[in-house]
């Protein structure tokens with residue numbers, strides 16, 4: 139439960155709503171408690187005016203009934219009005235806190251580092267910001283509202299009941315706590331079963347989602363029958379969990395109705411016994427019966443509210459786990475970063491925390507301002523890891539990276555990343571227009587079309603964009619146009635080029651484009667970004683052969699470095715990659 143203390147700061151922030159809510163609950167209950175009093179008085183009035191006596195006119199009886207009904211309706215309208223305001227304050231407060239909490243979690247997600255995202259599954263991150271926050275909201279809204287209502291209502295009702303008959307009060311209230319405990323156990327069981335249904339449902343939707351995404355693979359490997367069979371197994375699990383839940387919830391209502399009936403019988407029976415001794419009158423018995431019925435539901439909800447609070451506590455504990463996580467990479471400075479001379483990697487090593495894989499060992503190299511560095515090596519040799527380190531998405535486990543003599547981890551990360559135009563290996567486009575995808579990295583809002591067109595031209599995608607009906611306003615993503623892999627890659631490249639970056643990092647993004655476009659893009663970097671420094675990772679020698687220096691990586695180590703011609707004369711790893719690529723090119727031209 140202690141995890142819920144975290145929410146106290148929000149309750150304090152919205153104390154105005156909470157205090158007003160408590161006041162409205164009180165007022166609405168005052169009117170609620172007055173209503174059975176009207177019934178009591180009416181019954182007593184009718185009983186005392188001897189109906190068998192012919193002197194009592196029908197009009198007089200009608201007058202009593204109408205006045206009572208009018209008063210009853212008047213109190214119930216007032217009660218309803220304040221109930222409306224209760225919800226307008228407490229439920230509103232819970233929605234405001236839900237909004238604040240979601241924003242806080244999202245802000246924290248944005249601050250957390252690359253490693254955090256590698257350690258935690260996307261589904262889990264989504265759940266904490268949606269489902270867990272919703273469960274916490276149930277505690278802040280209905281949870282708090284029903285608890286306060288129970289306390290105030292029982293206080294008022296017990297106060298009135300004690301004034302009428304302390305002994306009868308004691309007898310009729312005795313079963314209520316027993317009922318609460320009973321209902322607690324039933325709702326505990328219900329919760330367990332409904333959690334199981336939820337988990338089966340999420341398994342089912344994950345299965346369906348994955349199968350829809352992979353439908354091409356399923357069809358091409360003719361695995362439709364297996365897919366249907368697996369779906370059936372999942373669906374049966376879901377059906378069984380749902381049926382079991384339905385059975386328990388079917389028992390829930392009859393149990394409550396039975397218990398309420400029992401309380402009523404006890405009240406009437408004991409009331410009659412007391413009336414025979416002249417301790418209580420008919421109107422008061424009726425008032426007691428109504429009170430018991432009024433108390434039953436709030437007491438019945440104790441079990442439900444308890445389990446709701448327990449669930450909220452578990453959810454808040456999960457949220458707190460992420461909120462308390464300190465980002466591994468924090469921005470140490472606000473000073474603007476300039477890059478004038480060089481980047482130096484000294485004895486750099488990198489071990490991935492989540493998998494324990496050593497990606498880089500004792501890496502030493504230098505990038506002078508304005509140089510083009512090419513990186514080549516087998517799959518898994520550590521090329522992308524070098525890019526992550528340069529962007530400071532990760533910090534090296536050993537050694538240091540210095541920019542103009544200053545440690546990268548002492549520089550303002552935002553300002554450093556602002557100098558970089560990065561194209562990742564796995565291109566990513568947002569479900570937005572092509573134009574917005576290209577201008578994504580720019581802070582200004584009024585970007586001239588000319589600038590967008592030039593970037594697209596340099597990335598060799600301008601002509602293709604003009605062929606779409608909505609051209610640069612074409613929407614991408616699920617409900618928009620779907621581009622080919624190469625087209626997406628070029629838009630990613632245009633996104634990096636439009637920044638006119640001082641430092642370009644291309645992570646194997648030229649492999650998806652043809653030789654002609656590759657040359658166009660490399661020329662664009664040379665001609666348009668004249669003083670920029672480039673770090674080009676590639677599997678293809680054609681992308682890096684004009685580089686000032688080429689680093690050849692193997693199992694996380696630099697095994698060769700130098701210019702294309704020098705590396706060829708070494709007759710080592712690079713020459714062997716070159717020979718293989720040349721051979722396959724020759725075979726392709728045959």
Ligand SMILES: Nc1ncnc2c1ncn2[C@@H]1O[C@H](COP(=O)(O)OP(=O)(O)OP(=O)(O)O)[C@@H](O)[C@H]1O
Pocket residue numbers: 256490492493494495496497515516517518519520521522523524563646
């Ligand atoms: N996020 C990660 N978590 C754990 N291990 C990783 C992660 N990313 C890469 N690795 C491991 O680090 C090593 C180097 O990977 P890296 O992606 O840097 O290689 P690469 O040369 O870029 O490969 P490719 O050419 O296939 O892109 C690999 O053994 C890989 O399994």
